[in-house]
Amino acid sequence: MTPPILWYFADPMCSWCWGFSPSIETLRNDYRPRLRIALVLGGLRPGETTPLDASARDGILQHWQVVQARTGQPFRFDGALPAGFVYDTEPACRAVIAAGALDAASVFPLFNAIQSAFYAEGRDITQAACLTALAGELGLDTARFAGIWASGTARDRTQAHFRQARAAGVRGFPTLILQQDERLTPIAAGCDRLDTVRTRIDACLAT
Numbered sequence: 001m002t003p004p005i006l007w008y009f010a011d012p013m014c015s016w017c018w019g020f021s022p023s024i025e026t027l028r029n030d031y032r033p034r035l036r037i038a039l040v041l042g043g044l045r046p047g048e049t050t051p052l053d054a055s056a057r058d059g060i061l062q063h064w065q066v067v068q069a070r071t072g073q074p075f076r077f078d079g080a081l082p083a084g085f086v087y088d089t090e091p092a093c094r095a096v097i098a099a100g101a102l103d104a105a106s107v108f109p110l111f112n113a114i115q116s117a118f119y120a121e122g123r124d125i126t127q128a129a130c131l132t133a134l135a136g137e138l139g140l141d142t143a144r145f146a147g148i149w150a151s152g153t154a155r156d157r158t159q160a161h162f163r164q165a166r167a168a169g170v171r172g173f174p175t176l177i178l179q180q181d182e183r184l185t186p187i188a189a190g191c192d193r194l195d196t197v198r199t200r201i202d203a204c205l206a207t
């Protein structure tokens with residue numbers, strides 16, 4: 001029998017995914033012997049080219065405040081989303097793909113580092129220099145990382161992740177789907193409570 005896989009559909013620039021970050025780390029630690037948790041980069045706003053206007057910025061920051069109030073995750077609001085900021089999530093997603101090409105074990109650490117840099121530190125994670133620096137902080141070879149990140153192969157693999165999310169019917173993040181052989185069971189669609197998610201997983205694994 002193939003070991004179960006918990007597919008985690010998320011985007012590093014999705015605020016609810018940042019809110020869910022402690023929960024997914026707990027799940028990764030607690031269920032490590034029993035199932036594999038695999039990250040699929042969902043593509044929240046890939047390829048965006050238009051800078052945020054004042055109204056859009058205010059709406060996003062209000063949304064962040066809701067996430068912070070509900071989850072307790074840290075957000076830096078002062079100076080967040082400065083004038084001219086383009087909310088393109090593809091570069092950050094591609095950075096996670098590039099990290100995985102260098103070291104599979106670095107996928108979740110870089111995903112988390114990108115989230116923290118964006119939400120808690122206010123760094124511009126749409127830029128190559130910032131993403132490369134974050135990879136270096138995790139001990140990855142920055143020159144190799146930058147080369148992979150800029151490659152057509154990494155772009156293609158990132159688009160493949162986006163397609164996988166759409167094919168799975170994912171319309172929002174975070175989303176969790178448990179695969180047991182050919183059976184797919186929705187576990188969470190949104191930032192559900194950890195105990196609720198754990199109960200659903202346990203019920204599936206018990207069958």
